[in-house]
Amino acid sequence: MASLKDLRNRIASVKSTQKITKAMQMVAAAKLRRAEEAAAAARPYADRMAAVLSNIAGAMEGDGPPLMVGTGRDDTHLLVVFTAERGLAGAFNASIVKLARQHQRRLESEGKTVKFLAVGKKAWDMMRRDLAQKVVHRTDFREVKSVGFDEADSLGETIIEMFGKGEFDVCTIFYSAFQNVITQVPTAQQIIPAVLPKDEAEAKETGAVASYEYEPEPAEILEALVPRNIKVQILHALLENAASEQGARMSAMDNATRNAGDMIDKLSVSYNRQRQAQITTELIEIISGAEAL
Structure with a gap:
């Protein structure tokens, strides 16, 4: 005794x-408000960007740029895993990595080659023991007070450069979509090749059925728009992750x-x-x- x-x-x-x-709960609550506002402001822009991309792609004759249509193969997949730089956020980091690893096992069971890009210190910490050989690139934003388009632009350029060198065929990002303080949903989103509306009903929901005349030609617009869309979707994922991290930490x-x-x-x-x-x-x-x- x-x-x-x-x-x-x-x-x-x-x-x-x-x-x-x-004290950590109060700090997370203060940061959550700003992060939630940033994530909410980015959602309409990301959705509309995807809708415009779909509209232009529907008006174009012939194939689009490789970033939009892909390489015609799906042999090699790049999984980009977004996590936090710090822990003490409950199961926030683990749930994202778990979803990515489930995706990896499914792809490898189909005979695909899987590579990882780790974004955030915790992604590398959680994957280096079993998946270090599969992590082809890693980055973190520990020195950045709040992520913005500069970070998304840098990461997007890295991914686009890797695609240009033929290092992968399909790219999927993994992040946590923020719903509320209690609920953060691990999400997988394919960004290369771009995923367009599958049918007319979905196209109507996203506003991708309107008829426009384009100048210059749709193909030229897509050459500039598709890389921009990739960076916008990455920014959206970073902001959603930031809000989810603070919500999870506040709850934990x-x-x-x-x-x-x-x-x-x-x-x-x-x-x-x-x-x-x-x-x-x-x-x-x-x-x-x-x-x-």
């Missing part, structure tokens, strides 16, 4: 931890704070019981000694 001193030290330690988790730290409170209550009860037992023992000894005299 722990001594009273050990119990006091443990209670003090848990209280210190509770203060830290509470709230749970940790409440668990610390429960532990403090249990330790306090144990401390009081042991102290009471010690006092009772001392009183019995005093009374016994007095009677002996």
Whole structure:
């Protein structure tokens, strides 16, 4: 049984931890608001960009640029995994990597070659033990206060350059779509080749059925628009991930704070019981000694 001193030290330690988790929860809550606003502002732009791309592709005669139509093969897949730079966010990072690994196993069971691009420190930390040989490139934004288009542009250029060298046929990004503080949904989205509406109903929903006249020709527009769309979708994923990370961390730290409170209550009860037992023992000894005299 722990001594009273050990119990006091443990209670003090848990209280210190509770203060830290509470502070982290408040910081995450403050960051979440800005991140959620940025993610919400990016969604309409990303959706509309995809709709415009679909509209132009429908008006074009013949094949489009390779980034849009692909190489005609799907032998080699590049999986771009977006995670956070830090932990203490519950299952946020693990759920994204888990989805990517499920995708990897399915592709490899079909005889495909899979490569990884790790974005974020935690992606590399979680994959380097088993998948280090498959990670062809990794990057992180630890020095960046808040991600923006500059980071998406740099990452997009890297992916486009790899595609131009023939290093992969299909590129899919994995990130966590933000819904609310409680719910963040791990998501897979193919960006190369571009995924266009599959039928007229879907095209109507995205606004891709309107008729336009284009100048210059649709093929020339697509040459500039498709790389831009890839970077926009990457930016969208980065912003969704940033909001999801803060939501997950806020929830995890709230749970940790409440668990610390429960532990403090249990330790306090144990401390009081042991102290009471010690006092009772001392009183019995005093009374016994007095009677002996």
